[in-house]
Amino acid sequence: MTYCVAMLLDTGLVFLADSRTNAGVDQIGTFRKTVVFEHPGERVLVLQTSGNLAVSQAVINLLREGIAAGDDKPNLLNAPTLFDVARCVGAALRAVHEHDAEALQRFSIDFNTALVLGGQIKGEAPRLFSIYSAGNFIEATPENTYFQIGESKYGKPIIDRVIRRTSSLNQAAKCALISMDSTIRSNLSVGLPLDLVLVRRDQLRVARHVSINDDNDYFSGIRRTWSEALRHAFAELPEPDWLQAGEAPQRSASGGR
Amino acid sequence: MTYCVAMLLDTGLVFLADSRTNAGVDQIGTFRKTVVFEHPGERVLVLQTSGNLAVSQAVINLLREGIAAGDDKPNLLNAPTLFDVARCVGAALRAVHEHDAEALQRFSIDFNTALVLGGQIKGEAPRLFSIYSAGNFIEATPENTYFQIGESKYGKPIIDRVIRRTSSLNQAAKCALISMDSTIRSNLSVGLPLDLVLVRRDQLRVARHVSINDDNDYFSGIRRTWSEALRHAFAELPEPDWLQAGEAPQRSASGGR
Numbered sequence: 001m002t003y004c005v006a007m008l009l010d011t012g013l014v015f016l017a018d019s020r021t022n023a024g025v026d027q028i029g030t031f032r033k034t035v036v037f038e039h040p041g042e043r044v045l046v047l048q049t050s051g052n053l054a055v056s057q058a059v060i061n062l063l064r065e066g067i068a069a070g071d072d073k074p075n076l077l078n079a080p081t082l083f084d085v086a087r088c089v090g091a092a093l094r095a096v097h098e099h100d101a102e103a104l105q106r107f108s109i110d111f112n113t114a115l116v117l118g119g120q121i122k123g124e125a126p127r128l129f130s131i132y133s134a135g136n137f138i139e140a141t142p143e144n145t146y147f148q149i150g151e152s153k154y155g156k157p158i159i160d161r162v163i164r165r166t167s168s169l170n171q172a173a174k175c176a177l178i179s180m181d182s183t184i185r186s187n188l189s190v191g192l193p194l195d196l197v198l199v200r201r202d203q204l205r206v207a208r209h210v211s212i213n214d215d216n217d218y219f220s221g222i223r224r225t226w227s228e229a230l231r232h233a234f235a236e237l238p239e240p241d242w243l244q245a246g247e248a249p250q251r252s253a254s255g256g257r
Numbered sequence: 258m259t260y261c262v263a264m265l266l267d268t269g270l271v272f273l274a275d276s277r278t279n280a281g282v283d284q285i286g287t288f289r290k291t292v293v294f295e296h297p298g299e300r301v302l303v304l305q306t307s308g309n310l311a312v313s314q315a316v317i318n319l320l321r322e323g324i325a326a327g328d329d330k331p332n333l334l335n336a337p338t339l340f341d342v343a344r345c346v347g348a349a350l351r352a353v354h355e356h357d358a359e360a361l362q363r364f365s366i367d368f369n370t371a372l373v374l375g376g377q378i379k380g381e382a383p384r385l386f387s388i389y390s391a392g393n394f395i396e397a398t399p400e401n402t403y404f405q406i407g408e409s410k411y412g413k414p415i416i417d418r419v420i421r422r423t424s425s426l427n428q429a430a431k432c433a434l435i436s437m438d439s440t441i442r443s444n445l446s447v448g449l450p451l452d453l454v455l456v457r458r459d460q461l462r463v464a465r466h467v468s469i470n471d472d473n474d475y476f477s478g479i480r481r482t483w484s485e486a487l488r489h490a491f492a493e494l495p496e497p498d499w500l501q502a503g504e505a506p507q508r509s510a511s512g513g514r
Contacts (some may be wrong), residue, residue, distance in 0.1 A: 068462035161484050162491045170496040178491070182414040198500050208499045218497050227418050229490035234435070236418045237482055238261040239427040240475050242465045243455050 001172040001189035002033055002050035002150035005179055007172045008128040008140045010165050012207070013118045013199040015046045016176035018184070020191035021053050026257045033061055034195040037076045039065075040205035043121040046078055046197050050150035051113035052104075053132070053245050054097055059113070083139075086117055090135030097135070099152065113224060114149040114255050142186040154186045155179030169198050169207075174222065177212075196218070258376055258446035259407035261306035262436055264371045265385040265397045267422050270456040271377045273433035274305045275441070277448035292325070294333045295460035296507065300378040302333055302342060302453050304431070307407035308370035308390070309361075312353055315345030316370070316514040319349040329453055339384040340396075343374055347392030349495055354392070371406040376456065387398050411443045421499045426464075434469075438480050451476070 004017040017033040031053060037045040047063075049056035066075035067089065079085045092112065100110040111133055118128040130147040131137040140147065145163050150158065156179070163175050173196060184188050194212040199205075212219050261274040283402050288310060290494040294302040304320075306313035323332035323345065336342045339383050350370065358368040368390055375385040387404040388394040397404065402420050405413065413436070420432050430453060451469040456462075 060343065096290075153443070154414055156443055157411055158487070158491075159416075160395075160442060161487050168496075169500050170498075174494060174496050175491065185417060186410070186413055196499075200500075210499055218495075218499075222494065225494055226490075229494060230415070230418050233483075233486035233490045234415075234432065237431060237479065237486060238475075239425075240430050241427075241433075242430065242453075242475075243426055243457075243468055 001157065002186060003148070003152065003180060003183045003187075003190045003225075004033060004046060004048035004050055004109040004116055004150055005148045005152075005155065005159070005176050006081060006118050006128055007048070007117065007159075007163060007167075008107075008126060008165070009167055009169060009172055010201070012169050012201040013126050013128065013201075014046060014119075014172040015090055015116075015118065015175055015195070015197040015199075016173070016180055017048045017195045018143065018180065018190045019193050020189055020194065022189045023171070025188065028189070029189075030191075030193070033193060035198060036184060036206055036209065038205055039077055041122070042204060043077070043083075044199055044205050045117065045119035046117040046199065046206075047089070048149065049113065050115070051139060052109070052111070053152055055093075055100065055111065055113040056115070057090045058096040058100070059089070059115070062095055063089065065128065066092070067160070080121070081124060082117070082121055082129070085119075085121070085131045086131060086137045087114060089117055090137060093131065093133065093135040097133075103218075116147050116149055120201065122204055122206060123190075126199065151183055151187045151190050155183040158182065169200065173198060177219055178226050179224050181219075181226065258444060260404055260405070260409065260412065260414065260437060260440045260444075260447045261290060261305035261307055261373055261407055262405045262409075262416070262433050263303070263305060263375050264403040264420060264423070264424075264433065265383060266402070266426060267431055267458070269458040270303070270377075270383050270385065270428050270454075271293055271307060271426055271429040271433055272303045272375065272452070272454040273437055274452045275428070275437065275447045276308050276450050276452065277446055279446045281332055285446070287448075287450070291450060291454060293321075293463055293466065296334055296463055298335070298379070299461060300376065301462050302339075302374065302376035303456065303463075304346065305373040305406065306370065307372070309368065310364070310397065311359065312368065312370040313372070314348070314359070314370070316349045316352045319352055319396075320346065320397055323349070334377075336379060337378070339374070339376060339386070340377055342376075342378070342385045343388060343394045343396075344374060346388055347394060350388070350390065350395055352361040355391075356417055360447065372445075373404050375407055377458065377461060379400075379461055380416065380477060383456065395471075408444045408447050412440040428458065430455060434476055434479050435483050437467075438476075438483065471511075 215245040293438040
């Protein structure tokens with residue numbers, strides 16, 4: 001499994017991905033799920049992948065070959081807009097589907113992969129896309145601050161509660177790490193190291209790419225202090241008075257009801 | 258969908274369930290998913306159901322018929338232990354499977370249902386079981402404080418972080434409501450009203466059965482203040498210093514990496 005989250009803010013983009021891959025619990029590996037393409041000063045693109053690893057690796061390979069070919073076909077470094085870049089990624093996905101889907105089906109393996117693409121190209125605002133297995137995609141609009149792929153549910157509530165477009169990159173990074181911590185605690189198939197990529201609006205290059213492992217002091221601190229802070233916040237909330245000592249039951253009947 | 262959670266504590270049991278049922282987003286209804294069977298002073302049993310509504314209603318009907326038959330076959334009110342009660346529930350599930358599974362299969366409908374059973378019978382400690390579609394089940398041991406069925410992921414992290422066997426019933430009720438709130442915010446198919454049932458250890462009857470709707474002051478207050486408390490706790494945590502103003506990028510390369 002995988003958990004990736006990407007956030008689009010007024011001041012830039014934050015990407016966080018785990019690196020655990022598994023084919024059953026007895027076959028677990030570490031594969032990076034974040035790929036950066038950049039031409040500093042002109043464009044910065046970040047791709048996160050989830051789902052079938054063979055499919056997502058093939059997609060990344062085709063995208064790199066497209067750049068290396070150097071012809072006038074659209075590729076990640078010459079496509080004029082991020083919408084066109086998303087179409088390049090979609091086309092690569094469709095090419096892999098064309099090549100592999102039938103063979104996978106013979107083994108009852110779903111062709112499933114999901115990608116998040118974000119970044120900025122000179123002349124455009126930063127943009128964020130969520131790309132599906134079919135190669136189609138949606139883009140974050142002002143109402144959407146983030147996309148998740150993979151094991152998204154455990155880490156979703158905290159993002160919904162604290163992140164807005166106006167949040168800072170550091171706030172968003174902090175929230176993404178808390179969201180990842182909740183996910184790692186609940187799903188064994190999501191694990192360290194993490195890839196955190198920060199992109200500042202209009203800088204057109206990666207501002208910071210941090211690889212986070214067990215020995216990362218900030219992440220260790222967040223894991224510990226967030227649990228403490230939650231327990232403290234929980235303790236501070238009033239308790240219900242539905243159960244006072246010695247209270248008689250409110251409703252009572254014998255048999256089923 | 259459904260979200261039910263039940264907690265087993267040193268001082269008793271807490272059960273919380275939503276009541277939304279859907280067959281597609283255009284067909285949503287309200288059905289209670291909590292059923293109480295009690296013989297005050299001798300036993301109290303609480304069942305929560307999720308999955309196919311026709312299956313779980315049929316199970317409850319068979320269990321009620323078993324009680325009404327009044328013969329010497331094991332039923333929910335004469336089974337000597339909670340383990341035997343869990344077997345009764347499993348047997349009812351298997352009887353429904355026998356009757357319906359083939360017909361469902363012809364319509365490609367999975368026979369899926371999951372139940373949580375908890376309570377106390379005189380002479381035993383309170384016990385908690387999670388019962389699967391096949392009629393088999395597991396019981397909470399001292400390491401397990403709770404079971405969830407249905408849409409369990411959104412509301413799991415908060416329980417893991419704050420609830421222990423030593424938590425009070427009121428603390429557990431508060432936590433269950435926060436867990437439910439996170440779930441309702443993320444999954445439209447989980448909705449009010451909620452059924453909250455509190456059982457005190459050795460009281461052998463329901464201590465409190467609360468039906469919680471929009472107009473419940475405590476739940477409304479928890480929903481609002483928990484969001485505020487989380488945002489406050491989040492704001493109090495230190496931010497990373499990975500991104501200082503004007504900092505040069507840490508790693509940089511053109512092309513993919």
